[in-house]
Amino acid sequence: xxxxxxxxASGGDDATHSGSSWYEAxxxxxxxxxxxxxxxxxxxxPEQRVTSPHLPLFNLPxxxxxxxxxxxxxxxGRPVLVAAQEGRFMGGAFGEVHGAxxxxxxxxxxxxxxxxxxxxxxxxxxxxxxxxxxxxxxxEIIRALLEARAxxxxxxxxxxxxAGCFGxxxxxxxxxxxxxxxxxxxxxxxxxxxxxxxxxVEEFDSKDRALVWRTMGGKHRxxxxxxxxxxxxxxxxxxxxxxxxxxxxxxxxxxxLEAEQSRLEQRIERFGACKDAVDVWRILGAxxxxxxxxxxxxxxxxxAAQLQEPRHDAR
Amino acid sequence: xxxxxxxxxxxxxxxxxxxxxxxxxGRGTLPKAGPVAxxxxxxxxxxxxxxxxxxxxxxxxxxxxxxKTPILVLIDSDSQRMxxxxxxxxxxxxxxxxxxxxxxxxxxxxxxxxxxYGHTAAGAFIATALATRTLxxxxxxxxxxxxxxxxxxxxxxxxxxxxxxxxxTPVFAPGLDNLxxxxxxxxxxxxxxxxxxxxxxxxxxxxxxxVDSRDQxxxxxxxxxxxxxIAGRVHGLACAAV
Numbered sequence: 001x002x003x004x005x006x007x008x009a010s011g012g013d014d015a016t017h018s019g020s021s022w023y024e025a026x027x028x029x030x031x032x033x034x035x036x037x038x039x040x041x042x043x044x045x046p047e048q049r050v051t052s053p054h055l056p057l058f059n060l061p062x063x064x065x066x067x068x069x070x071x072x073x074x075x076x077g078r079p080v081l082v083a084a085q086e087g088r089f090m091g092g093a094f095g096e097v098h099g100a101x102x103x104x105x106x107x108x109x110x111x112x113x114x115x116x117x118x119x120x121x122x123x124x125x126x127x128x129x130x131x132x133x134x135x136x137x138x139x140e141i142i143r144a145l146l147e148a149r150a151x152x153x154x155x156x157x158x159x160x161x162x163a164g165c166f167g168x169x170x171x172x173x174x175x176x177x178x179x180x181x182x183x184x185x186x187x188x189x190x191x192x193x194x195x196x197x198x199x200x201v202e203e204f205d206s207k208d209r210a211l212v213w214r215t216m217g218g219k220h221r222x223x224x225x226x227x228x229x230x231x232x233x234x235x236x237x238x239x240x241x242x243x244x245x246x247x248x249x250x251x252x253x254x255x256x257l258e259a260e261q262s263r264l265e266q267r268i269e270r271f272g273a274c275k276d277a278v279d280v281w282r283i284l285g286a287x288x289x290x291x292x293x294x295x296x297x298x299x300x301x302x303x304a305a306q307l308q309e310p311r312h313d314a315r
Numbered sequence: 316x317x318x319x320x321x322x323x324x325x326x327x328x329x330x331x332x333x334x335x336x337x338x339x340x341g342r343g344t345l346p347k348a349g350p351v352a353x354x355x356x357x358x359x360x361x362x363x364x365x366x367x368x369x370x371x372x373x374x375x376x377x378x379x380x381x382x383k384t385p386i387l388v389l390i391d392s393d394s395q396r397m398x399x400x401x402x403x404x405x406x407x408x409x410x411x412x413x414x415x416x417x418x419x420x421x422x423x424x425x426x427x428x429x430x431x432y433g434h435t436a437a438g439a440f441i442a443t444a445l446a447t448r449t450l451x452x453x454x455x456x457x458x459x460x461x462x463x464x465x466x467x468x469x470x471x472x473x474x475x476x477x478x479x480x481x482x483x484t485p486v487f488a489p490g491l492d493n494l495x496x497x498x499x500x501x502x503x504x505x506x507x508x509x510x511x512x513x514x515x516x517x518x519x520x521x522x523x524x525x526v527d528s529r530d531q532x533x534x535x536x537x538x539x540x541x542x543x544x545i546a547g548r549v550h551g552l553a554c555a556a557v
Contacts (some may be wrong), residue, residue: 043548053541126460170406175414272365
């Protein structure tokens with residue numbers, strides 16, 4: 001099945017049927033909705049109470065899983081390793097424990113060699129109260145992720161949570177074999193508030209929600225090739241996307257990175273002078289680009305398939 | 316040390332490293348290791364989509380050239396460029412691509428070393444210096460994840476309170492010593508001695524097969540007490556479950 005057909009097959013009917021929103025769900029609910037029933041087994045679960053050693057210094061509450069859930073499960077019968085961030089705890093931010101769990105999981109994936117990895121991103125980036133540990137955790141995760149990919153292991157990212165996927169989380173996402181994103185799943189390095197704080201409201205008005213969505217949101221990322229599959233906000237859609245992308249993960253090597261280099265250089269050439277996402281969409285060939293933010297998922301999927309075929313060999 | 320002094324000390328026999336639009340590129344020759352490729356960021360320049368694409372192109376060219384030419388990454392940068400244009404174009408993909416190219420080069424036998432001689436921060440740090448196998452620094456380098464005033468705004472704690480807390484833990488405050496304690500920095504070089512000899516020594520000591528041991532280093536240096544153990548436990552549980 002092509003990505004396009006899959007996108008069209010996993011539609012809004014499932015969303016209303018299952019009635020469960022990925023965006024509204026907790027990390028544990030997402031794992032429940034994504035994996036085969038009763039297949040999930042957690043590593044270092046909350047009963048072990050491994051918490052951040054640094055948050056007490058700031059008199060901040062800890063969480064028994066530090067906002068990162070890692071384990072194994074099955075997707076359509078196939079064993080997978082999974083990691084899910086809880087965006088409602090510290091904005092899903094990477095701290096020492098939170099990050100080390102994912103590092104350990106990816107190193108295991110590299111050594112096992114036959115179990116793909118799913119990462120359910122929901123993060124504002126580095127946890128500033130433990131900024132150095134978080135920054136370095138991201139570097140270690142990237143290294144382990146790429147070593148896993150080099151060993152032939154697909155690593156697929158799913159993005160559609162409340163906290164989006166910002167900062168170092170955006171860099172990790174960019175290192176995955178493939179990504180699925182929903183409209184709500186913003187992907188960016190500098191968040192809207194960070195740009196406004198550093199460069200002024202003239203550069204980026206973080207209170208302009210429409211601007212945030214069309215610059216960083218899932219529709220734009222799908223259209224420019226920042227994500228391979230656009231999912232609606234349902235568990236079923238993310239489940240279908242994960243299954244599809246695990247089968248279409250590019251190998252990690254010189255050929256793939258040469259292809260990515262061309263893909264990214266072409267993007268700068270084509271869209272580098274654009275002032276706004278609407279200009280990008282117009283160049284892509286959208287007749288009425290200003291209507292894209294309001295398009296229902298099914299209509300957007302049809303348009304996206306027409307404007308830009310996703311590539312599966314250049315990430 | 317200034318960039319010119321660093322290049323002279325690194326390459327006593329001369330070099331062809333040029334600076335253009337804040338980016339460094341070229342080659343030099345180390346006394347023992349021989350020819351090395353040089354890339355980098357100078358003058359506290361930000362790293363946006365254009366810069367990341369140019370740096371990545373150079374790394375891929377080294378890989379394409381074959382051989383085992385080491386890659387030296389010299390860094391005095393700002394953070395990632397914070398702008399609407401860069402995010403509109405997908406900066407996360409560009410920075411990730413640069414990190415991927417550096418790690419690909421390493422896995423294909425090109426030793427990668429970063430020398431931090433000034434500032435760096437956030438996404439620019441992750442995509443450059445932190446994506447090399449060995450991160451070296453010169454005294455006076457001032458890496459940061461985020462500066463204290465910005466951190467103060469986000470955490471809603473005063474700068475005075477943050478400075479006080481920084482005395483008891485290296486885990487959040489900016490600065491070379493704090494990052495070194497967490498395991499990010501392998502060694503701080505001696506600017507009074509030949510940089511060429513010191514970098515040659517590092518290259519000679521790099522094992523053929525790399526193991527990322529920054530979390531172990533952070534534990535030994537007491538800057539990151541738990542990361543190595545947690546990663547090890549998860550690794551063990553996952554491997555045992557197969």
